Amino acid sequence: MKDTKYPFHEFFAGSGLVSCGLSSAFRSVWANDISERKAKVYRANLDASILHIGDISEVSGGELPPAVLSWASFPCQDLSLAGNIDGIYSKRSGLVWQWMRIIDEAGDKAPSVICLENVSGLVSAHGGEDYRHLHKALTERGYMVGAVLINADLFVPQSRPRVFVIGTKGPIPSSLRGIRPSWAHSNALAKLGESIADFIWWDLPRPPARSIALEDIVEDDIPFDKDRTTLLIPERHRVKFRESGSIYATGYRRTRNGRQVLELRCDGTAGCLRTPAGGSSRQFLVRRDGEEMHARLLTVREVARLMGAPDDFELPGTYNDGYFAMGDAVAVPVAKYLAENVLFQLVEAANGLE
Structure with missing residues (x-):
């Protein structure tokens, strides 16, 4: 989208599929994850020098390089119907508060735009209280915030609904600010948003019809x-x-x-x-x-294709390693869609370049 790509921080980076998806407009200048297993995949495909493996609780916000966007795909286990639904203050999904601490420590150098990704349980579990707490914490830090729910099946033959919480400290272009729920708001999300006075209804263009079918990702010789x-x-x-x-x-x-x-x-x-x-x-x-x-x-390659990863994306390690790296990631075309249809515009507006 532009010759000089905007810098972003990549929290809970995993195998790096978010970085692949955002690459048309953004470049990761700092990435973090705790899993060495996923790190092997990240290093095989992306800039290994920016990846920092370790507990997020040990990261200092004042030491990060400048960035205009912070992306955090925080753990979903305590918000997922497949998990124990202990909520956003539990041990794993509660790591989002460590990310919030880092934002606080960055002070006036904190990124102007944020995007948090998680499962649909973020807005449906506990009567929406998990999202309410997160929303309130972000608005208290000066972000104007809303959320959308996008299913990866719009782009790839895999049903993978995910919530994306998007916030900005800059002006919101009129083309992005809706007045009511749209296709990108599930019934649960629409009901929750209508109960929050300062909820931003992100108005995003509906993607064109998907062109890839399940049979297109199959490896024929297996x-x-x-x-x-x-x-x-x-x-x-x-x-x-x-x-x-x-x-x-x-x-x-x-x-x-x-x-x-x-x-x-x-x-x-x-x-x-x-x-x-x-x-x-x-x-x-x-x-x-x-x-x-x-x-x-x-196969691992079929799993990668279901996540929208290109066939030259390397998957070192065992079958389980590759499956683990893909099954706990963000689908590439979804991240790309968000980069090109909302995040880029918000960053431009926040930096006076729209």
Whole structure:
């Protein structure tokens, strides 16, 4: 978008997919994560010199290089329906307050624009109180704040709804400031926003129709070696798969009524990727060949494609390492969309360049 890219801080950087997505307008000048496992992927693809591995509680806001944007994909475990929903003051998701401390320590050098990313539970769990606390803390620090919910399935064949809390200390261009909920506000988010007096309704253009299908991410030369798993597919899912006319479906193993089943998604979109903590967290690819069905695990490259990572994005380490790096990340095209449709404009406005 411009020859000189704006500097940004990348908190909870993980494997670096946010940096890839923002790269049309921004360059990371400082990144942090605690996972050496993810750091191997970051270093293999991005500027290793800016990555600092360690506990965020040990980071001093006064020592960071200048930046105009701070992005923080803080831990979701305590806000996710797949986790324990302990909330935003718990041990893991509560690390967002360490990020807030760093913003405070930066003082008048704090970035003028911020973007926080997390699961949809941020706005739906505990009656929206987790978001309310976060919103209030950000407005007390001088940011005008609102949130949007964007599903990665607008860009890639993976259902991955995520909340993005966006704030700025600069003027808001009229083209970005709506007066009511839009396509980027779920019912829960719209209801919550309407109850907050200073909530900003970010007005974003609807992305064009997705051009990539599930079959487009499949590696054709990988053997289907988990056919016994197809025995776990419930009959109603078999019927649904056949009636869909699709060749491929994805599925997760789940326990229903005391027995294990493989539940399929047959709409040409994969389920939301997870980190591989156990066998049930790995997603299967099922291929239909007439009345027969064959199964295997998604490959690491297929998982990366579902996150919008380019095929030259390196994934060093084991299968689980690669799956972990992708399953706990932000989809590249979503970050790119936000960079080009709201974050860039806010930074320009905050710096008097719009």
